[in-house]
Amino acid sequence: MLAGEKAAWEKLELRDPYEVAELAEAEYWEDDDVLVLTVFGQAYLVNTAEREIREIGVHDLHLEDTTHLNLLVPLYLASSAPPVPGGRLVKPEALPGGSAFFKGPHELPTEVIAHHFCSTPDRFIEVGLKLGGSRTDGGDAAVVIPTFTKIPVTVMLWLGDLEFPARAQLLLDATAIQLLPLDALWATLVMTSQAMIQVAGSHH
Structure with a gap:
């Protein structure tokens, strides 16, 4: 342990x-x-x-x-505490201390998601739904995944074309930092991306 x-x-x-x-x-x-x-x-x-x-x-x-x-x-x-998600989504880097933290070894796993789902937006949505999520607006496809009840993760996907590669973005509710420290939020985002890849791979 x-x-x-x-x-x-x-x-x-x-x-x-x-x-x-x-x-x-x-x-x-x-x-x-x-x-x-x-x-x-x-x-x-x-x-x-x-x-x-x-x-x-x-x-x-x-x-x-x-x-x-x-x-x-x-x-x-x-770490459970009173704050509840208020609906204001932020990039993890925009959280207090986030811009210095989410780089190098704590880089966000957006490239993995973009690479895996770059040409399969329907699969991306399907995987999000299998993880208890729901569709939302944003990008070419977007889902809100309830990784934890009070720490939902919004995942947005933009499909690639000849000019631009596919990309993904991970967003948290602004209250997330009141519930877990930055390193644990990073681990939450990594776990979310791992779960998406795992579920996508197990249903081919």
């Missing part, structure tokens, strides 16, 4: 599960002493005592395999 993961579980253990459930827009099942959190539209059982995360949704996306899920789930719950 990574150090950050261990710290997130320890922080979560100290919090009142009822308060966490309310603030994270999750549920607390008292009889089983577990939290139920929706990630990508799928329900996950989160057992704080056992430090275990288990998907119980019907689609069985197997997203536990994504690198960041085991860190981000306890961290999102442990």
Whole structure:
């Protein structure tokens, strides 16, 4: 278990599960002493005592395999706070401290998304819907994916042509920085792109 993961579980253990459930827009099942959190539209059982995360949704996306899920789930719950998405979308670089942070090793995974879906906008939308998302306006195709209930990720795709390559953009609600620090938001965006590629690859 990574150090950050261990710290997130320890922080979560100290919090009142009822308060966490309310603030994270999750549920607390008292009889089983577990939290139920929706990630990508799928329900996950989160057992704080056992430090275990288990998907119980019907689609069985197997997203536990994504690198960041085991860190981000306890961290999102442990960091749960009152702000709710207000609908003002921003580039991650526009968040406080974001312009210095989202570069080099923390570059946003937009090129991966653009490359993968450059000629298949319908597939892009289909994958977004499979991840619990919905269509939205923007680019040649755009989806809002509920990576976490209070941290939706808007993904926009512009198709390439002879003059310009395909490109993608990732946007967050301006309140995201009040719920997770920049490094965790970066991991959330990476996990979202990984989930999109994984779902696209598993349904060819």
